[in-house]
Amino acid sequence: MESINNYSNYIGGAWLPPQRGQMTISVNPANRNEVVGNIPLSTRDDLDKAVTAANDARAAWRKLSGAGRGAFLYKAADILERRLDEVGRTMTREMGKTLAEAKGETARGVAILRYYAGEGMRKIGDVIPASDADAFMFTTRVPLGVVGAITPWNFPVAIPLWKIAPALIYGNTVVWKPASETAVTSVLVMECFHEAGLPEGVLNLVIGGGKEIGQGLAEHPGVQGITFTGSNAVGKSVGQAAFARGAKYQLEMGGKNPIIVAADADLDLAADAAISGGFKSTGQKCTATSRVIVVKDVYEAFRDKLVEKTASIRVGNGLSETTWLGPCANEKQYETVLGYIRSGKEEGAKLLLGGTPPEEEELRDGFYITPAIFEDVDSRMAIAQEEIFGPVLSLMKAADLPEAIRLANDVQFGLSASLYTKDIASALAFVQEMDAGLVRINAETAGVELQAPFGGMKDSSSHSREQGQAAIEFFTSIKTVFMKP
């Protein structure tokens, strides 16, 4: 039998087991009997130690030039690239997405590190004419101090890196609390920074429960900024805790993303986009397509294509080359998705296919659900309103494009939205009227570009933006300087 490794926290430049010695396990969702690793169940003592280490490292890290900090990120990027296959495999074993997706995400992580390494040499301020002719006025940027990063399991490499890399390049030090479901993957990422020689205390990893370590970070007086991605309920409580003590916060939360299929759409492309957006990563993306709103003239033709293409999707272990759709990432997510499938049926939607555990014997011990498509979905149903985070699409019929856009906006979320059309006027109307932070024409709802701002409207975010150059807005404060001889 393969031995199971113990993984540790990384605090002040050292690998440390939790002070009270409590451990738990990270399980493979493709086989609930397979333990990927023994991982810490840290307590607030561990968190305090990490926050102290991050505070101790602040002054020296901030003093380095941007290029000096960037050099560490370039090194970490090279190491992560070298270990891409190992990190990808670990990610697939821990949270189930296919190996191709896991390796793709890791490559994205490498690109994120390099992008922000370069940011260390770009401008951080403006010269503004002063009212006094003898004065020189300009803005510069200063780091927040210690940043707490609370990250989810669905993108265990890319999301942490698009928080950690900008935090570091702009001179902050970081305490990172990853999702326990993907703690082993987070250790591998941390190892890359360690091997890159990052000075001790600049980046610390504390693995543990959400209430203990996540909430502990949000409440910690030694932490000046909190960046969070995850569920709406937790995000709001993290935001409240940070706000209550005057810390800066940034929340990236759920989505209920629509794809609209207009009467003039290329139906094959639109069906492929609904499938890719809805079912890749087993629907576990905040940008995943959840509602498919089809203009009535093409409804039947589109539905038949969608169902036919979905029926050929191969469900299985993400490590197998023939698998297109892996398991849900954990048992809680699996039960949540099955619960929504029950609720859709109870509320009167018609399940056209999928939505059940697959029949194959070899998949019996994994959290697998076959891709599901509902029709006759009313906008008031839970499956049309709440984030499911699983392989479930809801088909809705609209009389015309204005009604489709109205339905698309009829949710509390506003993260991403997509329209398939060949008509420029329809595209422009959609861009104007769709309440979403990410609006895409003839492209699926998912697929974030690391060099562009990313974030949602309404309940999807705290109205801040991550990634690209937008990241500087959260991870720094502006200082306006007025100088006279």
Ligand SMILES: NC(=O)C1=CN([C@@H]2O[C@H](COP(=O)(O)OP(=O)(O)OC[C@H]3O[C@@H](n4cnc5c(N)ncnc54)[C@H](O)[C@@H]3O)[C@@H](O)[C@H]2O)C=CC1
């Ligand atoms: N926007 C996104 O990308 C994500 C959205 N979700 C949504 O959340 C649902 C539930 O997934 P979960 O893993 O339970 O998400 P979650 O919001 O509980 O977890 C996200 C992160 O927050 C931490 N956390 C949990 N409770 C906390 C607390 N009280 N204070 C501070 N941090 C805490 C977790 O340990 C994890 O690191 C999913 O079904 C999905 O709808 C989940 C993950 C990512």
Ligand SMILES: O=C(O)CCC(=O)C(=O)O
């Ligand atoms: O669509 C993507 O590439 C990223 C999605 C995302 O940010 C998320 O699920 O949290």
